[in-house]
Amino acid sequence: MSGLPPRLRELRERAAARYGANPLQLLALIACFALAGYAAGRVFAAGIWIGFLIWFVGAAIFHDFVLFPLYALADVAIRSSSRHRRIPVAGRWPPWINYLRVPAGLSALLLLVWFPLILHGSQHEYRKAVGLDTTPYLGHWLLVTAVLFAGSAVTYALSVRAGAGRPPTPPRHLPKA
Amino acid sequence: MSESRESTHDDGEPRQPSKARRRRVPAIRIPDNPPPGPFRPEFWRSPLRGPWLTSVLGLVLLGGITVVAITGLLSYAAYNPWLPLNDLTPGKGLLGFYLFDWPTSPSWLYRLTQGTHVILGLTLLPVLLAKLWSVIPKLFTWPPARSLAHALERASLLLLVGGAIFEFVTGILNIQLFYVFPFSFYSAHLYGAWIFIAAFVVHAAIKLPRVVGTLRARGVRHDLGASLAETRPEPPDDTGLVSPDPATPTMSRRGLLAFVGGGSLALFGLSVGQSIDGPLRRTALLAPHGRIYGPGPNDFQVNKTAAAMGIAPAETGDGWRLEVQGPRPVRLSRAGLLAMPLHTYALPIACVEGWSTQQEWTGVRLTDLARLAGAAGAVEVVVRSLQKGGVFSRVSLSAQQVADPRSMLALRVNGADLSLDHGYPARIIVPNAPGVHCTKWVRRLEFLRESA
Numbered sequence: 001m002s003g004l005p006p007r008l009r010e011l012r013e014r015a016a017a018r019y020g021a022n023p024l025q026l027l028a029l030i031a032c033f034a035l036a037g038y039a040a041g042r043v044f045a046a047g048i049w050i051g052f053l054i055w056f057v058g059a060a061i062f063h064d065f066v067l068f069p070l071y072a073l074a075d076v077a078i079r080s081s082s083r084h085r086r087i088p089v090a091g092r093w094p095p096w097i098n099y100l101r102v103p104a105g106l107s108a109l110l111l112l113v114w115f116p117l118i119l120h121g122s123q124h125e126y127r128k129a130v131g132l133d134t135t136p137y138l139g140h141w142l143l144v145t146a147v148l149f150a151g152s153a154v155t156y157a158l159s160v161r162a163g164a165g166r167p168p169t170p171p172r173h174l175p176k177a
Numbered sequence: 178m179s180e181s182r183e184s185t186h187d188d189g190e191p192r193q194p195s196k197a198r199r200r201r202v203p204a205i206r207i208p209d210n211p212p213p214g215p216f217r218p219e220f221w222r223s224p225l226r227g228p229w230l231t232s233v234l235g236l237v238l239l240g241g242i243t244v245v246a247i248t249g250l251l252s253y254a255a256y257n258p259w260l261p262l263n264d265l266t267p268g269k270g271l272l273g274f275y276l277f278d279w280p281t282s283p284s285w286l287y288r289l290t291q292g293t294h295v296i297l298g299l300t301l302l303p304v305l306l307a308k309l310w311s312v313i314p315k316l317f318t319w320p321p322a323r324s325l326a327h328a329l330e331r332a333s334l335l336l337l338v339g340g341a342i343f344e345f346v347t348g349i350l351n352i353q354l355f356y357v358f359p360f361s362f363y364s365a366h367l368y369g370a371w372i373f374i375a376a377f378v379v380h381a382a383i384k385l386p387r388v389v390g391t392l393r394a395r396g397v398r399h400d401l402g403a404s405l406a407e408t409r410p411e412p413p414d415d416t417g418l419v420s421p422d423p424a425t426p427t428m429s430r431r432g433l434l435a436f437v438g439g440g441s442l443a444l445f446g447l448s449v450g451q452s453i454d455g456p457l458r459r460t461a462l463l464a465p466h467g468r469i470y471g472p473g474p475n476d477f478q479v480n481k482t483a484a485a486m487g488i489a490p491a492e493t494g495d496g497w498r499l500e501v502q503g504p505r506p507v508r509l510s511r512a513g514l515l516a517m518p519l520h521t522y523a524l525p526i527a528c529v530e531g532w533s534t535q536q537e538w539t540g541v542r543l544t545d546l547a548r549l550a551g552a553a554g555a556v557e558v559v560v561r562s563l564q565k566g567g568v569f570s571r572v573s574l575s576a577q578q579v580a581d582p583r584s585m586l587a588l589r590v591n592g593a594d595l596s597l598d599h600g601y602p603a604r605i606i607v608p609n610a611p612g613v614h615c616t617k618w619v620r621r622l623e624f625l626r627e628s629a
């Protein structure tokens with residue numbers, strides 16, 4: 001084996017240029033679609049393909065066009081309010097945006113995952129299986145949320161105190177030109 | 178502008194159109210300029226997005242999801258679906274190629290693998306969300322497909338993203354008993370996993386060289402050491418991840434990673450307790466099976482109450498008899514069973530939903546019952562419950578499971594009679610078997626010669 005003959009190599013390069021990537025990538029993708037197609041065939045054979053397809057595509061659409069815009073907009077709202085409420089005189093007030101963002105984000109994450117328990121959505125099946133009520137979960141989530149915000153507030157207060165002794169720092173912006 | 182390019186695109190020679198079919202279908206023309214909004218790169222302004230951040234998150238997912246996928250496939254094997262009655266996805270075809278006789282030792286193996294599957298899955302959710310956030314500009318890349326290669330790769334990404342979210346969503350809803358999906362969880366979660374795995378492996382293979390290259394070139398220490406004031410956008414490149422018009426950072430890159438890690442820690446810390454016994458169980462404030470029932474011997478996790486499974490008090494009273502079928506069928510009362518040699522073992526109940534608990538069970542060995550019914554040598558058993566309906570009212574246990582001296586028909590737990598919700602008058606307990614195979618309210622044991 002002394003490498004590919006020049007004509008074959010040329011053919012491969014032309015094929016790659018036409019395809020747009022290394023032909024190995026095409027092989028890998030064909031393998032991917034073959035396996036995924038086989039599994040999709042099993043879904044079809046199980047007689048659940050309509051619901052499956054709706055949930056599968058719906059999952060991607062829900063994330064990209066509902067969940068992502070929602071939290072991106074929430075973040076824009078937090079950022080703009082943080083910009084408006086900045087206290088310019090003192091200069092020693094550190095930016096508080098992340099002290100709001102982090103507890104709010106973590107609390108929202110916990111709600112996103114556990115909403116069937118927190119909002120009693122699975123109450124009926126839960127009671128049948130576990131023999132108990134889902135009532136305490138709302139309290140648990142509120143408790144965790146309160147602890148997160150309280151912890152954040154305390155951390156912020158400490159950073160304000162630590163900054164009080166220092167000379168005011170200039171407002172932080174990326175240098176413009 | 179592009180009009181003229183289009184018209185001179187043919188090979189120049191005025192060729193006689195032998196057949197008009199070439200031009201009959203108007204080609205769908207994609208404008209060169211992206212439409213306004215998210216299709217324009219300058220729409221995306223986060224100064225933190227870039228190949229470094231995406232590589233770090235991708236690497237965490239590569240390791241984590243690999244473990245979740247393997248433990249998930251093991252969970253299917255743990256059901257011993259090759260035995261009659263046990264396969265909840267009988268149409269699996271070649272996807273069951275790896276199944277094997279699930280062992281009974283170590284007794285805590287399924288507790289560990291399935292606890293890991295569920296808790297690690299929950300822990301990885303914030304990383305998955307952050308990873309999707311980091312690459313979201315690519316969803317709106319323009320033109321939608323640059324080449325055949327690009328089009329095919331994007332099609333595989335639909336399988337990747339759709340599959341990832343589908344698997345996380347169905348899993349997370351199922352462990353909360355929130356059965357809102359219009360399909361059997363077992364089929365959908367298993368076949369969905371294979372679609373996802375196909376796309377995941379290829380995605381990792383295509384992207385790994387770039388991830389390694391990026392982390393080699395930029396290192397990890399630089400960004401982990403940079404405070405907010407020192408945080409700069411990553412240098413412009415061809416990945417389409419770095420914003421051409423970055424906003425002023427409001428969070429450092431390490432701050433973002435800590436935020437994501439904090440989310441993982443919160444989900445982990447508030448749910449891992451449901452897989453641990455003792456006082457730590459109380460820490461599972463947000464997990465379906467972290468509840469405390471009380472201090473009594475029967476006060477541990479219940480899954481499927483007697484009332485929900487239609488167990489009438491009369492069926493479990495003094496009139497209850499265990500039918501043991503084999504070459505010499507026998508019928509035994511509870512007193513008769515208690516008169517047989519009793520053994521006590523501490524064994525876990527480990528559920529497919531991820532929670533588990535170890536208790537001390539006392540009962541009669543399955544091998545003793547088999548011998549009583551005249552079944553000698555390697556025998557399997559079909560266990561039948563009093564419960565009305567439900568996929569697990571009948572299950573098969575393998576010859577290996579029957580033969581383990583710790584496999585019992587349990588009558589007592591922690592020194593007390595079983596409670597009705599824990600399977601009174603008698604339940605199966607098999608080391609390392611999924612909880613649903615530890616059948617409660619047993620009515621009949623049918624010993625059969627090993628089939629395979």
